[in-house]
Amino acid sequence: MLTLDREKTSAPSYSNLNTSIKETFTAIDRFEWQALEEILQMREKQLYREAGYKSFEEYCQAELSAWGGYRRINQLLGAKKVRDTADELGEYIKNERQARSLLRLVKEPEKLKQAVAIALEQNPSPSESDFAAAANKVVPRLPRQKTQEPMVPQIQEPIVSQIQEPLVPQSAKVTVTSPTHPRHGQSGTISADPPNPRQQIVTFEDGSRELVNNADLDAPSVPFSTERTYPKEYAEAIAQLKQQHQQELERLEQDLRIGLQTEATAQAQQQVQEQLTALQNLFQQQKEENIQLQQRLFELEGLRQLELENQRLQKRIQELERAVEERPAQEWGNTLTKQATKALNKQVKQALENTIDLRSLAQEPPKENATECLRLMGIALGNLATAMNNTKALEAAALILGSEPTPIAIAYRAEQLEMLPQAVSDIRRVLSKPGCTWQDYWAVVQEYEVIKQDYWAELTSEETELITALQNTSSQPRTIGIGSIVAHADPYRTLYVERGEVVEDLGEELVVAWDCWKEQSKKTDRYLRDELRFWQPE
Template sequence: MVTFSDGERLLVNNSDLAGLNDAIVSESSERVYPKEYTEAIAAIEERHKQELERLSQELRIGLQSEATARAEAQVQEQIQSLQQLFKQQKEENIQLQQRLDEMEGLRKLEIENQQLQQRIQELEHAVEQRPSQQWGNTMTQQATKVLNKQVKQALEKTIDLRSLAVEPPKENAQECLRLMGMALKNLASAMNNTQALEAAALILGSEPTPIAIAYRAEQLEMLPQAVSDIRRVLSKPGCTWQEFLNVAQEYEVIKQDYWAELTSEETNLITALQSVSSQSDTIGLGSIVAHADPYRTLYVERGEVVEDLGEEVVVAWDCWKEQSKKTDRYFRDELRFWQPQ
């Protein structure tokens, strides 16, 4: 298609235009697409561009993650190496401390040996300065102090609080243990020492608490008076089981304690009085009784026959003293002689 200068357009073969190239104005060879195609192509190009950017960003992130992982692995290896080094240094420090403790112990032993040597020299010098006739079988005050110190150290090493609690000393045993227990209790309170508190509880026979130990100490304070009262009633001519019970029931809470303080003759006398009392078949005026039915609460309670009605008796129960009804009537076969639990 050729457009002439006057605007006319004719279809001409290319061969006919061979000599007229300079005068020909050809149309542009660029292709022109419809608008919807152009927009679609632009959208595709934009998506390709975004995809390239995303892939580029993922590549950068992947490279950074890999570098971070390698760095973390290196840091972890360094931490493990430092921990191992710290462990080795700690073991070396422990060994060094043990060596220092051993050296300190040797140094103390050397000082003690020097002190002992000096003491021996002082004693030898003191002996040389005194005539032999002034000595006889005596020792100087310095020698006595040395001996007392050695005896005290030996006792401190041999006294075992647990063995004392199991087998107390023969002479004034309970009082000795009570005082020792109170001393340990005071020491535990002053120094907040749990072991001293447990030792005091073990000696006194109570729970390892300050309240229980104090309560037990109060009980043991009654022990000398209890032993004195019981021995006084046992020494009376014609002492009966009832007379003994009237005194013993006041110290029922420390029965085991005062029983351990009594002599074998005194305990045998108490057993004999109880045996004679239990052999009596007749419940009469003044008898100390309890209910014979083990399913009744009065089976373990203490009562006294205050009136004899023939076939029946009137009993005043100790547990009813604070109630409006203090007595009740029973047949004799409903009762039994009361025995301390």
């Protein structure tokens, strides 16, 4: 009997199993898109009416409830719209879950394509989160505002009787404005009473009916009252708070008005102050300009006076020219000669007034000496020669004074001789001082060095010999001898600052009597010449 061995199947590997799973999900997505194409045909051709369904929504709820019903079909239709709007980029959207976050960009195709492109840049195989992040980057999602209930007891809804009119009238037009709602941008009508205060039953253009939150609808189109009613005690408290708030607003408004008035007043004062400053500056500027104009007027007046004087002088010149033409030339020549003679005589007279009267010198000779007399005569002849322009007198004055026969040389020599009496007096005074040295004499005579020959002739022979001796003494080194006032030459000896006198010369040694030893028994001591120095008082 033959038996067939059971076919042995190897255990599935990870790669094969993973590939199979991916292919299955891909097939599911492909079949989902394929089913969506058939659903579109059903809706557009209204084939559901053949089965007795009045609307597409009724068909979906009855036949497709196992696959999510009408809500799921709406999601797939939205994904289809997203994929078609993205054009060539739509092939990267694999399923409805990826298209869900892009649904709010359907009305802006460029932004939708931009979001898909951003997702592809970040991930070649983008996921749902990649598309959501890209959409949020292109059009950021506004955070949902959380409505906080007031901290008051819950208000009971008023009981509506059976005969009360519905809160929402029939055929009210509304629009979905929430970007997160699948029906974003679509319009519909409210044809039934709301099941609760927070939602409405909306019938859209495609015949479907959905329960939509009031927050997802545009507020002006929602035809229900949003005013809340409160109990009496809370209403009174709210009214009181409103009154206090109104009073506070009035007070703040009054404070603001006062502040604005104060600020306006300060600004006005500042503007007035600035205007006053500007006016003061303008006044000062005009004052300076007026001063300049006055100075200019004075200058113009001076110019006018000069012009009048010029006219007067021109008139006088014309008169003189006419007078010259009328008088003979000889008469004018005599007139000029007379005028020149008068001017010359006047100059001579002034020169003679400055000269010395020679007759007075003849009657009373100078008391000093003949040299002084000759000096005075030379000065007188020089002044006379200058006044009379006499060459002979000029030569005589130069001969007497011992200078060149020129007015400048004679005047310079006269100035030198005027210093002679003072020079002789100063020299004799310094020579008469006891202990006169060459330095004392030289300090006086160096001022009169230019007239040395003149004052040397005035000195006596004794005075000249004394001057010669002083000069010889100053040229020879001083030698310590008897009578010299000395001190010790060694600065480390106590006698370096003491005063002593040489009383005896022993040749190579000198005997010195010290002033500080006068009260001691030993009053003198012997020293070599090199051990002593001339004493200089401090």
